Amino acid sequence: MEKYILRTLNLIPEDVKSIDPIPSKNGHSDYLITLKIKDHFCPKCGCLTNGVKDYRIQKVKAKIFNDGSTTVFYKSRRYVCKECGKAFKERTTLIGDKKTISQNTAASILEDLKPYNSTFSSVARKYNVSVTSVMNLFDGHVQIPPGTVSEIMCWDEFYFSRHRKNKYAFIMLNFRNKAIIDILESRRTQFLSDYFFQIPTNLRNRVKIIIIDMNSTYRDIAHAFFKNATVCVDSFHVSQYFNDALNRIRKKVMNRYTKDKSSIEYRLLKQR
Known part of the structure; x- marks a missing residue:
């Protein structure tokens, strides 16, 4: 069992001091993992040290069994440099910096998001993580190239989330085939200006008509970046x-x- 867990978490057996099962309230098997003390280079001065400052128990979401509900508790160790006094976390493949999802679970989540009918909510339930964690993981690893601007475009905004910095997102559509050209996380003037500035001038000059609501921001952006386009207000x-x-x-x-x-x-x- 221990070998299976270590292999699942991408841990080298020689680096692990102990892996102990601990009782869980939901009836599943949880585990506490402690790594061996190793020499580390100080990120500040570069000196070699193995002095331990303190420990803390860190909860790591990891899919070990098929139900995805097993929790791994990692006894995270902080080292301290004897030369400069800098404190830093030990380096491990169990998790990355500022992450609570194991690398193996992150890869499985991204794999399960590939089918077209997968949703963030369903995958989050499967791996016992929050929907926000799944969304952040997707945004951090998946880069979808934007579509090409069309001769006739529709611009609009839609309410995205009250938990985000920008509650409203910006969307562009191809008027002829109703296909989404791109979705931007903000409708603010500076954000849109930076985005359209990256589109080559020759492509922007091909746009003939831009359909908007009565938002003055969209009107000003269209006149500034699409010199040959006629701006229309939708019916x-x-x-x-x-x-x-x-x-x-x-x-x-x-x-x-x-x-x-x-x-x-x-x-x-x-x-x-």
């Missing part, structure tokens, strides 16, 4: 604009008859 927002304007006038006229709410004028305007 939905035009209709919404006129409907809202008429509704404001209706309410203004209706308020003239509030003293007699039983009057025909008030009741007709109220029902519109």
